[in-house]
Amino acid sequence: MMAGKLYAIGVGPGASDLITVRGARVIADLDVLYAPAGKKGAQSLAHTIVEEYISPNTEIRTYHFLMQADLSDKEAVWDEVAEALKEEVAKGHKVGFITLGDSMLFSTWVSLLERIGRQPWLEIIPGVTSFSAIASRSVMPLAMETQTLAVVSCTAPEDELEQALRNHDCVVLMKVYGRIEQVRTLLQRLDLLDHSLLMADATLPSEQCWRHLDELRYEQKLPYFSTILMNKNWDTSR
C-alpha cells in the first residue's frame, strides 16, 4: 500500500499565481483536498485561489470553521477535521489542507497542527503572507537593515498596539475591519498617519489602497481583508 501523506499548503495572499510552484504541483496530485470556508455554503477564498491547479480526480471537502462561535464549538470542528485528516493518511491517501497566506501565521491550520503533532507523513508548505503582498502592491517596504517589524492583530488591546507602534520601525496591523476609527485615532495621536496606508484585498481584482487614511470616509464599509502597513522610514505619498 502507498504511504499516505498530509500537506498543509499556504496558498498565498489572493492571486492564483502567487502560490508557490511546490504548492501548485502538490495540489495537482492530491487524492483529497480540504478547503476551509468562513461562511456556511460559501466557497472558500483559498479554494478559489487554487481551483486552476486541482485535478478532476481530486475529491474536495469544504469545512466550515466557525469564526464567530464559542471556543468549545470551534474545538469540536478542529477535533473532527484533525481526526478526518489522520484517517485519510492512514488509508494511504495524499491529503491537502489549504490556508490563505502562510500556513504557520494567523492560520486555522495551527489549531489542527496542535492536534496532529509533528509527524513523518506531514509536510507543511509555506506561502506568501498578506503583508508581503501589501508591501509589494503598495510599493512601501517593510523593515530593512537593523530596523524591526511587528505584526499585530487589531483585536489585541489598544495599549499593545500603541506599544508596537512606538517600539518598531514597521508595523503591520491586521484585522482592521470594524476597528478603523479607533486605529486611525491612535495613528494620528502618534503622528504616524503620513507613514501609514491601508490596503484591502491585495492582489485580488477587488484590491483597494488608501495612501491617506483621512480620505477614508468614516462611514465607508471596509472589506474584510483590510490591513494597515506603517513604516516610519517611508512616507505613503512617496
Add this chain to the structure above:
Amino acid sequence: MMAGKLYAIGVGPGASDLITVRGARVIADLDVLYAPAGKKGAQSLAHTIVEEYISPNTEIRTYHFLMQADLSDKEAVWDEVAEALKEEVAKGHKVGFITLGDSMLFSTWVSLLERIGRQPWLEIIPGVTSFSAIASRSVMPLAMETQTLAVVSCTAPEDELEQALRNHDCVVLMKVYGRIEQVRTLLQRLDLLDHSLLMADATLPSEQCWRHLDELRYEQKLPYFSTILMNKNWDTSR
C-alpha cells in the same frame, strides 16, 4: 517599440520550487536578469535558486553588493545598479532583479527602490520569507489569533532584542551568525530556551535544525543563514 518593464522578484527562502508561480513565469520571459552576489566572483544564491527557470535568451548580470563596505561605497553600487535598471527599461527591455526571500523585507532591492521610486513600469513580486519557511520546516508555528509577531535582526542593540522578546508571543531573530553566545545567554535569562529553536539554510540541502540550543556547541561554526524562532506558546520538543 515595446514598453520596458522592471520586475523585482522575491525568489523565496532557498528551494527552487518555493518561488511563486508568477515569479517563475516572469523569470522565464526576461531579456535581462540582475542577480546580486554577496561575494565577488561567487554565484548568487538567488541566481542558483532560479536557474532552472531562466531562458537561454536571457542575459545575466551579476552585481556585487558590498555587504561589509562603507556606506558611501554601498551607495555608489546602488546608484549604479538603479541607473542601469532604468536604462534597460528605457530601451524597452523586460528586466528582472532577484532577491532572496521576500523583495520588501530586509532586502537590497529596497535600496534600489529608494532611487527608482514608484513607477508605472515597475512590478514587485512578493516571495516566501525565510521565517515562514523555518516555521514550516521545523513544524513550529508563528503567531496566531491575538498573538503578536516581531521580526528583529540580532545586529540591533541587546535592549531592543530583550524588549521584543518580552513584549511579543513570537519573535524571529535574524542574523544570529557571530552573535549566538550573546543571544543564547539572553534567551536563557528570559527563560525562553525551551521555546526557541535555531535553523540554518532552511529548505536547502544543507538545512540544519537545533531544537535544544544548549546542544549547539560553543565553538560550532554556524552557517551564515541562521535564524532563531521563539514562540512562548510552543515547546521546541513538541
